[in-house]
Structure formats: C-alpha cells, structure tokens
Amino acid sequence: MSLDPPAYIQSLQNNIRARPISWEGAVRAKTITDADLKKIKAIDKVRKEQRKQVIESDTDTYTALLLGNGETKSIFEGAAKRTDILQYMLVLTGDLIEDIPALVDSLVNHPHPYKALLPLLKQSNNAEDPIPLLTSAVLSSLLSRALIAQPKSNPEIDEALPKIYTYISALSNTSDSNLQDIAVQEYSALLRTSKSRQQFWKQRKETLGPLVDVLRNATGGKDTDSTLYNGSAGTSIRSGAESTSKVGGGVGLQLLYHVLMAIWQLSFEGRLVGPGLDEDYDVIPLYIHLLRVSPKEKTTRLLLGTLYNLLSYNKSTLMPAALPAKLPSVLTNLKTRHFNDEDLLEDLDKLTQMMDEYTSSQTTFDEYASEVNSGHLRWSPPHKSADFWRENAKSIIENEQGALCKKLAEILSKDWANDKQVLAIGCNDVAFLVKECPEKRRALEKMGLKLRVMSLMQDENESVRWESLRAVGEWLRYSFDSQ
Numbered sequence: 001m002s003l004d005p006p007a008y009i010q011s012l013q014n015n016i017r018a019r020p021i022s023w024e025g026a027v028r029a030k031t032i033t034d035a036d037l038k039k040i041k042a043i044d045k046v047r048k049e050q051r052k053q054v055i056e057s058d059t060d061t062y063t064a065l066l067l068g069n070g071e072t073k074s075i076f077e078g079a080a081k082r083t084d085i086l087q088y089m090l091v092l093t094g095d096l097i098e099d100i101p102a103l104v105d106s107l108v109n110h111p112h113p114y115k116a117l118l119p120l121l122k123q124s125n126n127a128e129d130p131i132p133l134l135t136s137a138v139l140s141s142l143l144s145r146a147l148i149a150q151p152k153s154n155p156e157i158d159e160a161l162p163k164i165y166t167y168i169s170a171l172s173n174t175s176d177s178n179l180q181d182i183a184v185q186e187y188s189a190l191l192r193t194s195k196s197r198q199q200f201w202k203q204r205k206e207t208l209g210p211l212v213d214v215l216r217n218a219t220g221g222k223d224t225d226s227t228l229y230n231g232s233a234g235t236s237i238r239s240g241a242e243s244t245s246k247v248g249g250g251v252g253l254q255l256l257y258h259v260l261m262a263i264w265q266l267s268f269e270g271r272l273v274g275p276g277l278d279e280d281y282d283v284i285p286l287y288i289h290l291l292r293v294s295p296k297e298k299t300t301r302l303l304l305g306t307l308y309n310l311l312s313y314n315k316s317t318l319m320p321a322a323l324p325a326k327l328p329s330v331l332t333n334l335k336t337r338h339f340n341d342e343d344l345l346e347d348l349d350k351l352t353q354m355m356d357e358y359t360s361s362q363t364t365f366d367e368y369a370s371e372v373n374s375g376h377l378r379w380s381p382p383h384k385s386a387d388f389w390r391e392n393a394k395s396i397i398e399n400e401q402g403a404l405c406k407k408l409a410e411i412l413s414k415d416w417a418n419d420k421q422v423l424a425i426g427c428n429d430v431a432f433l434v435k436e437c438p439e440k441r442r443a444l445e446k447m448g449l450k451l452r453v454m455s456l457m458q459d460e461n462e463s464v465r466w467e468s469l470r471a472v473g474e475w476l477r478y479s480f481d482s483q
Helices: 007-018 023-028 034-043 048-056 059-067 083-099 101-108 118-122 130-149 155-172 177-190 194-202 209-218 253-281 283-293 297-313 315-322 327-334 342-360 364-374 386-401 403-412 421-436 438-446 449-458 462-481
Strands: none
Touching (some): 034 048, 034 059, 048 059, 059 101, 083 101, 083 130, 101 130, 118 130, 118 155, 130 177, 155 194, 177 209, 177 253, 194 253, 209 253, 209 283, 253 283, 253 297, 253 315, 283 327, 297 315, 297 327, 315 364, 327 342, 386 421, 386 438, 421 449, 421 462, 438 449, 449 462
16 A cells, blocks of 8 residues: 655655756855765766665765764755755755665664754745755655664654654645645655554644544535434445546545545554544544445545454444444445455455444443443434333443443533534433433432533533423423422
C-alpha cells in the first residue's frame, strides 16, 4: 500500500530544481563557504550513481554540510536569509534521503538531526509557503526512517515528532485539497511504528479531527446516525465514482484513500484508540456508512481492515455500535460482490465470522447491557421497544445492585455537547424504567437519575427536552397515582 508522492510537492520540487542559483555570489556574500560550494558542486546536476559514490565516500562531510557539527553550521542555518538556497537545499536533501541509505544512517545518528530543520517549519504562517512545506517533506521522510532505526526512546525524536505533527495538522485543516493530501501522506510516512502512532493519538485533537471531517464530508454530508441504517439508507456513489475522481461532498478519491490509509495505520493501536474513536468520533457507524458507498476496491479494503482491527481489540465496547449500524447486513451485501484483493477478502471473512459469533451469543438484554457499559448510547432497537422494557426493566434495575442504572446515570451526567442524542436516549430509558417499575422510583432517584432528567428539561436540544419531559412525566404520573 505504498503511496505516490503528492503531485503538488513534486511540481514545486521540479520547479525549484530548474531554477539557477548564484552560488559564487553566495560565497562572495559569505552566505556559504567555498568549501560548502565545492561539496554542493560535486553532487549537483550529476547522475544519481555519481552522486551516490561521492557521498558514500565521504558521508561525514555531507552530514556536516546538512546538519552542521561542533565546528561548522548547517547550511540551513548559514543560508537562513537566502530563500532560494534554502529551497534548493531542501529539495536536494529530500532527494539524498530517498536515494542514499548510507547518508540517512549518518543523518539519523547525528547528535541533533532535526535541530537545523525544525525552525524552518515556523518561517511563515502561510500554508503555501515553499520553505515550511519542503521542510515538512524532508522531516517526515527523515523521521520515518529514524523511527524504524531507533525504536527505543530517543530525546531527539521525542522533541521533533510532536512539532512535525502540529505543522502537518495545520496543513490538514486547510480547505486546499492539495495541502490536505500532502498532510495525510506525511502522516502515513510517520505512522509506521507504534511509538509514532501513540504520539499521533496523544495529539488527536489536532491530528485526527480534520481527517474525520474529510470522511464525514465523503459521505455526501449525510447524517451517519444509526437511525439511518435501516438497510436502504444512503445512496450509493459507486456507479458515479468509476468515471470521476470525486466522491461525496466533493472529496477527491485520492484524498479519501490517503485518509483511510492513515487511520488504518492508526488502527493497529486498536486497544489504545478504539474506545476514544468510538466515544469522540462515533467512528464505527461512520465506517459502516462509508462501506455502503465505498467507490473503489482499495477504499473498501482499508475500511474493512480498520473495522477488523478496531473491533477485534474492543469487542465488548464497540460491537454494540456495529449492530445498530447494521454491519452484518452490510457484510452480507459485500459478499455478493466480486472482489479480487486477497487482503480484502480475508478481512471480510474474519469480520463476518466475528459478527456471527458475537450475535449468536447475545440476548437482547446482553446487547443493551453491552451498549450501556460502552458508555455511548445509540438508538438501537431495545430503546424504543415496549416489549423489551416490560421484560427487562426490573433486571436492569436490580442486576448487580443496579450497576447498569449507575452507568446510565454516569452517561447522563456528561454534557455530550457534540452528540446530544445520547442524552435523549438516556432520558428515554429512564422514562421506561419508571413506567415499568414505579416501585423502584426511590432507588432510581438515589442514583441521581430524577434530578438529572429534570435539569435536562431546559436543554437547548429539542429531542433532549422532549425525552426528559417524558421521563419526568412518568415520575409525576406515578407520584399522583400513589396519592
């Protein structure tokens, strides 16, 4: 699943390579030294093989040219005021990192491999400025190799990685799809190790949020709430996608693929990221919706792979999100299609088996309990089933000394500013509990449920106000009836 370099960066690099540089003038101005010029001339505008031979015969010298040493400055520090030289040397450095492994080894083992480059990320606040863009390309390439070569804790990497993530996240948060694609591909270059994935997750508010926004836009702006997943929700964009590079919401197919790639890489930390992806981003229903409208086999492969990674690590907490979003029926539909990718078919079979095993072991009460214990409510079938509440309300209140009701109270205690339906569903459940077990009102009140649903009658969200009013109404009705 290797990625082609972003076309925008390639075009910029080719343009810079073609520009003439007044090297002699830079020497006269003492921007660079004569010794620096000789080193550059020996590898500039020559065949790759010749360049490789020159550098491999004197790796330490070229490492010092790019990063400095105790006696000389890095060329990036020495030529800080010459933007043409900075741009040219950034492009040349990127080429050297790609072509000469011996130099890469020397660079990553330098005492301070990123010190000369990191300040260039802040040279401009303009997202299209070439120097920060080219610097991020060099740093992400160099760091991706360093992370693999130095998997243990390394203070230089520990300092540089959060800074490059912060810069990349700013690119991903622009409205320019070219800059977004550069950002996502640089993320992919970095997300190859557990250490880098954990740091990405640590900074998820800035790194992950814009990527999830792209995925939501790719659904065409449709609501991905589970109430839409009734077996026919969502119009497929598959037929139209074959002849266009755009998918839903105007998202480019290439950008969609690259975003899915980055999150697929992140999903290998499934145990760490699964609960947060579900609670903060509602990612399981989102991915199931994207499976319905996936325009290409390669996007379907990444969607299935990510779902498998997340669900296999978090069955008890994430499966309750997969069932109301109708994952079993989506998988059944996918099995009728003719796929060629072996990884896709393997993940499809494993997911199907996982869902079959889970659903066969569940009772309706188990499904409800798993959902409540996950800490995130959705309009799954039990919530609106009068039969379910008649049969299970007493067990829900009494099971394990009211553990489920205490968990429900905990859920309702949060503000859920980005997902108000959770509060509405919780109030709905309280209404049914009071209706079916009025004799348990005092126990429910002791858990704080009555006070909380009463406070939600003033909530800004209409559905929350309605469901809380219904719950309070049940409480009042039985209060009056008992008088």
